[in-house]
Amino acid sequence: MSQERHVTEDLPAYVLGALEPDERETVAAHLETCRECERDLSQFEEALYEAAAIGAVEVEPPRGLRTRIVLRHRDARVPSTTSWDDRIVAFLRRPLPAALPLALAVLLVVAFVVVGATRQQADSYERALAGVVDGRVVALAPTGVNPNARAAVVIPTQGSAYLVVRIPAPPAGKAWEAWVLRPGASGPTAIPAGIAERGDVFTLPLTVPLSAGDGVAITLEPAVGSAQPTTEPVLVAQRT
């Protein structure tokens, strides 16, 4: 049992998905270590979804839906070890890797830039970030797939968020794809948020608005993009 205070009061709203992002994170973190609250969670979920099954509309699903679902997976590969989401979570839970202090160092540099530091930047990536005069900047941590890759999310006070990326050009037929990682009761969901077929230093607008608590990741995908990530992330920010 966790030594922390139980989350009994917030558990019903958590099951309903009706908490604010910060509250949801607190409950999720507690559930990781508390079997007692996890058991309560399970009972709430069972009760709610049993009722929801009665609330569902009685409607005939489209003809052929079953066939399409089965055929889509007939020759598909099941994720070999754990799911992509699990791998992200596992990465984020790792003890501080060597790359993380480096990423934090980048963040520190970025912070100086944002508050108006004027020192010369040796790197064009940092120069690109130096242009950011307004808003927040959150660095993505390299995962080890490409330790030299760098990226940061720029969240302006007005306008859409975008990524500043420093990464080698993708192989032919491939592209870098950005993902917004949206927290959910069964783990983060990756939402496609932009593709770049180029390398070096570039900016990539996020096509999905960021909500509080969202994370961001970048993976290597086919040039046309993927509906779900198919490779290990190159860069990840747990939350922005």
Place this chain on the structure above:
Amino acid sequence: MRLVERIASGDADALGELYDRYGRVAFGLVYRMLPSPEAAEEVTQDAFHAVWRQARSYRPERGSVRTWLLAICRNAAIDWRRTRGKRLEREVTIEAAAELLSDARVDERVVSAMRAERIRKIVGELPKEQRDVLALAFWGGYSQSEIAARTGTPLGTVKSRVRLAMNKLRESLEDER
């Protein structure tokens, strides 16, 4: 071998069997949350793909396959609305989601007729304001703060109604087991 274990091992026919058992209720749940049958079909397909990807992480001790699948479906529907749904369409959906339960007949493979009748009675006995917050949160995907703002009710009152309603639902159904 259990159904989810077969899915986790790459058996696409097992996914079809899961669809045979719960596909209708899964589609019906998503259909109620989304503005069009096309959107519901797309999200149902995505949800079964998520089942395929996440099958290895399913833990039976955490709950039934039905609950696990329906939670995935609901999350997928909420994500669809956040990313692609238009606000107007969402409002229409919310208006249609005034009640937690429907009068529809339920597939016996999902909930037995006696059980469904019992659940309808339990939900029917909840005060209307508690049923409303459950419906707005579950079908509408609204947070407690949004419900408070939307209904002009103090946030503390909304939280209290959510707790009371969910506890009643849980206790009543647990008593039955």
